[in-house]
Amino acid sequence: MTETTRELPRWKIAAAMIVQAMAFVSLGLALWYLAGRDATNFVSPSVKSFLLGLLVGLGLIAVFAVLWRKFPHTGEKLVRVQAPTYRFLGRDLTWPIVVLISLSAGIGEEALFRGGLQTWLGTHVTMSLAIVLAALAFAVLHGAKLFVAGLIFLIGSLFGLLYWQTGDLLAMMVGHAVYDVWALLFLNREMHRLGLFDEVDRGTAQEGATILAKCDAAG
Secondary structure, eight states, X not given: OOTTTSOOOHHHHHHHXXXXXXXXXXXXXXXXXXXXXXXXXXXXXXXXXXXHHHHHHHHHHHHHHHHHHHOHHHHHHHHHHHHHHHGGGOSSOOXXXXXXXHHHXXXXXXIIIIIIIIHHHTTTXXXXXXXXXXXXXXXXXXXXXXXXXXXXXXXXXHHHHXXXXXXXXXXXXXXXXXXXXXXXXXXXXXXXXXXXXXXXXHHXXXXXXXXXXXXXXXX
């Protein structure tokens, strides 16, 4: 099996996400500091920030839910394209792992790309260009195919614009995490509905059989 399709133990997923989030926060803080900002102002916790983030996340979910209803074929294509990548999460996606992944991504990715990279770029180029470049890096990091990468770029640009206008990194983290909870559960549900777990299993088995056949022929 390939690494992108093999189901991984829950503890490995949890550990990897926590380590990634810590690394991203550290890099984000370093870029924030290099931009001449005070580290103590990187994130400012408040009820207002949490509520704003919740509103951003729910708003993004509402937009995608409406788009899915209006363009179901495009939505199905999106799910099929992402199925091999997210196969490693497993068929039975539990709430604890969904929340952990979402929080890790929301905190780590926003710390790096919005709080760190976008802020640092903003000291060298116009803020509009900084938003675009940070969103582009955000999309590239996900290693997605062009169709999905385009959507990730748009989402990154939206978060970048909102961060520029509000200066509230915690709100972006919360909004990102809330949206990811919905996106992961929705993707898992659609993969089950479309039978994509079985398709990926068959494709992986066929790939393995082909490799073994080539090895036998070479031997």
